[in-house]
Amino acid sequence: MPTRTKTAVAAGRRKAGSVAHEAREYTIDELAREAQSTVRNVRAYQDRGLLPPPVKRGRTGWYNHEHLSRLRLIGSLLSRGYTLGNIGELLDALERGHDLRQIVGLEQAISSPWSDEVPRHYSLPELLRMFGIVFSPRTLAKVIELGLLEPDGLRYRAPSPKMLIAGAELSKAGMPLDDLLKVIEGLRANVQRVADEMVRLIARLLDRYGEGELPPREDVPKLAETVWRLRPLAMMAVEAEVSRALEKSANKFLGDRIAQILEQMQR
Numbered sequence: 001m002p003t004r005t006k007t008a009v010a011a012g013r014r015k016a017g018s019v020a021h022e023a024r025e026y027t028i029d030e031l032a033r034e035a036q037s038t039v040r041n042v043r044a045y046q047d048r049g050l051l052p053p054p055v056k057r058g059r060t061g062w063y064n065h066e067h068l069s070r071l072r073l074i075g076s077l078l079s080r081g082y083t084l085g086n087i088g089e090l091l092d093a094l095e096r097g098h099d100l101r102q103i104v105g106l107e108q109a110i111s112s113p114w115s116d117e118v119p120r121h122y123s124l125p126e127l128l129r130m131f132g133i134v135f136s137p138r139t140l141a142k143v144i145e146l147g148l149l150e151p152d153g154l155r156y157r158a159p160s161p162k163m164l165i166a167g168a169e170l171s172k173a174g175m176p177l178d179d180l181l182k183v184i185e186g187l188r189a190n191v192q193r194v195a196d197e198m199v200r201l202i203a204r205l206l207d208r209y210g211e212g213e214l215p216p217r218e219d220v221p222k223l224a225e226t227v228w229r230l231r232p233l234a235m236m237a238v239e240a241e242v243s244r245a246l247e248k249s250a251n252k253f254l255g256d257r258i259a260q261i262l263e264q265m266q267r
Helices: 003-023 028-034 039-047 065-079 084-097 100-111 124-131 137-145 161-172 177-207 217-266
Strands: 055-057 060-062 120-122 150-152 155-158
Touching: 028 039, 028 065, 039 065, 065 084, 100 217, 120 124, 124 155, 124 161, 137 177, 155 161, 161 177, 177 217
Parallel strands: none
Antiparallel strands: 055 060, 120 155, 150 155
8 A cells, every 4th residue: 555545544544533532422420430520520610611511402411522621631730739720720821822722632632532442331130141150249349440340320331341242251261250350450550551651652742842831832733643643553562562472472371282282192
C-alpha cells in the first residue's frame, strides 16, 4: 500500500475513533461513574457554570464526551489544589485567551478511552451460565476487587466484556477461576507499570512548555493530533511485546510437553 494511502487510512481510523467517542452519550449516573466522580458533584459543577447542561430528551438529560472531558479536567485541577472558584476563573481565562475547544480536544486525545469497547451489564444468572460454575462469595469479591465487575443495583457492570468473555471461556476449558484471577492480578500490575512508562514518554511532549504552562495557542491542535497519532503506535508496541512474550512462554512450557508426549509415543 502506498505511504500516502496508509497515512490516509490511519488518519481515517483516528477520525472514526474520535467521532465514535464523541458520539457516545451518558446519563448523569454513567457520566459520574466514567469520570470517577459523583452525581452530586456533576450537579454542583453545573450549578456553578463549570459544566455545560446536558441535552434534554424527554425527561432524561444526556451528556457527551465534551462533558466527560470537562469533568475529568475539573477533577484533575481539584486534585492539584485548585478551588472551584480558581477553576472557574481559569476556564474563563482559557475562553478569553485560548480556544477552549482546542484545550478540551487535547484533553480528549490524552484521556479518552483507548478502546471502543462498550461496558455491558450482566445479571448473576447470566454470569453463572457464562462460567458454568457457582461463584463463591470470596471469588465474586475478588472479581469485583479487580474491577472486572462492578455492582450496579441487582446487576453487575463489566467495563470490559471481552475480558469477561475470555475469562469465561478459559474457565470452561478447565482453568480454575481462582488461579485465573491470580494471573490477571499479576498481569494488571505489570501492564500498569509498562503503561505508565509508555505514557510518560508521550507526556514529554508537554514538558517542553514547562510544568503547568499552557502551550502556545497555535501548538494546541498540533499536540492533539500528535497524541492521537501516538496512541495506536503505543498500543501496537505493547501488543507486539505481549505477543512475543506469549510465544516464548508457549514454546517454553507447551513445547516441552509436546516433546515429552512425542517421546513417549516413540517408546
